[in-house]
Amino acid sequence: DCNYAANTDKAQSIKSKIESGELLPIEEVKTPGMTTIEQVANFLKVPQSHTLKEVFYIADGKLIFAVIRGDIEVNEVKLKNVLHCLELRLATEAEVVETGIVAGSASPIGITGVKIIADDSITSGANFVAGANKPDTHLRNVNYPRDFRVDLVADIALARAGEGCPKCRGKLSSAHGIEVGHVFKLGTFISQKLGALFIDPNGVSHPIVMGSYGIGLGxxxxxxxxxxxxxKGIIWPLSIAPYHIYLCPLYLENPQVAATAENVYTDLEAQGLEVLFDDRKESPGVKFNDADLLGIPIRVIISPRTLETNSAEIKKRSEKESQLLPLEGIAARLKELTRD
Structure with a gap:
């Protein structure tokens, strides 16, 4: 409904709300062999949106505990930006277990010495299912902030199609795109981390202000x-086409066709046009198919038939119909066509 657009790394959304009710006392339940959100939710017969997912990361060498609603995925780019770290990766099970946390049943309750980042999705709703930090055990009726503390609440979620638009409240949709360019305003964040400084005229050092600007030609x-x-193939716009003209002589064994094609080629190059001269002794069908596949904007056909009227057949790749142009002055006329 509006012009909001963003790639998945940056996209924001209005997450679905979960009804809040009376906060119930925590209840410990056995969940034998259940280690994933899907398994736990099915076993306890609750929606995944009523569970808390705990994901562990290593950020610049330190363990990070991310807490998010069970039906939502962590956006690692958002998390990295929130943490202001240079490197972020998933923690290994061994790195998690070293801290005394039980993998598969981790709990934000009672955790100390680990930085906890929570997605703002946990601030709505009540009585979630979470790990108990005991094997084969989970907790019902876990509530934030009653039962556990976090160091920061932020949007660290991967936006999804169907969620609310942050600008117009309409529904987000997803589509594939191609990133053809980017601008990253890095500021002094990386230069401060790396100690990249410059000295001003007064002898005072400052971090370099950085930016990244890229265009992906491919x-x-x-x-x-x-x-x-x-x-049938590509249709190159004239402004970026690898060649302006596809010169296609047919039946090159005909001396008049060969000589005329050579003369036209010379005249076209003299006009500053870039010409692909197809001097292969192939059939018309093969050459026409290749011409369509390559997508060069203007096809010039010289054949015994066109020479009967002392002309050449001109066809734009973007059009179905062709036209005949007199050979006299044809290079200048084609030059004009490339300016249209």
Missing amino acids: RLLAAVIEHSHDD
């Missing part, structure tokens, strides 16, 4: 082709 070409093609 991706840009892919985006153009995705936008401009048909079932």
Whole structure:
């Protein structure tokens, strides 16, 4: 309903709300062999949205405990930005167990010495299921902030199609795109971490202000082709086409065709046009199919038939119909066509 757009790394959403009710006392329940959110939710017959998911990361060498609603995934880019860290990765089971936490039944309750980052999804709803930090055991009726503390509550969730738009409250939709360029305003964050400094005229050191600006040429070409093609091949826009003209002489064993094609090629190059001269002795069908596949904007056909009227057949790749142009002055006329 609006113009909001973002890639998955940055996209925000209005998460579905869960009704809050009376906060019930914590209850310990046995969950033998249940270690995943799906298993626990099915075993206890609760929606995954009524569970808390605990995910462990190593951020710049330190263990981080991320807590999020069970039906939502952690967006690691958002988490990295919230932590202001240079490196972030999932913790191994051994790294988690070293701290005394029980993998598969981790709990935010009673955790000390570990930084806890919670997604804001846990602030709505009540009486969640969470780990008990005991094997084969979970807790019912866990509530934030009654039962556990966190160091920071932030949006660390991966936005999903169907959730609310942060601008217009409509529904988000998802589509595949191609990132053809980016601008990262890094500021002084990385330079401070790396000690990248400069000295001003007064002899005072300051962190370098950094930015990253990129254009993906390969991706840009892919985006153009995705936008401009048909079932026969590419349709290059003139502005970025590898050649302006596809010169296609037919029946090159005919001396008049060969000589005329050479003369036209010379005249076109003299006009500053970039020409792909197909001098293969292939059939018309093969050459026409290859011309459509390559997608060069203008096809110039010289054949015994066109020479009967002292002309060449001109066909734009983007159009179905062709036209005949007199050979006299054809290079100048084609130059004009490339400016249209």
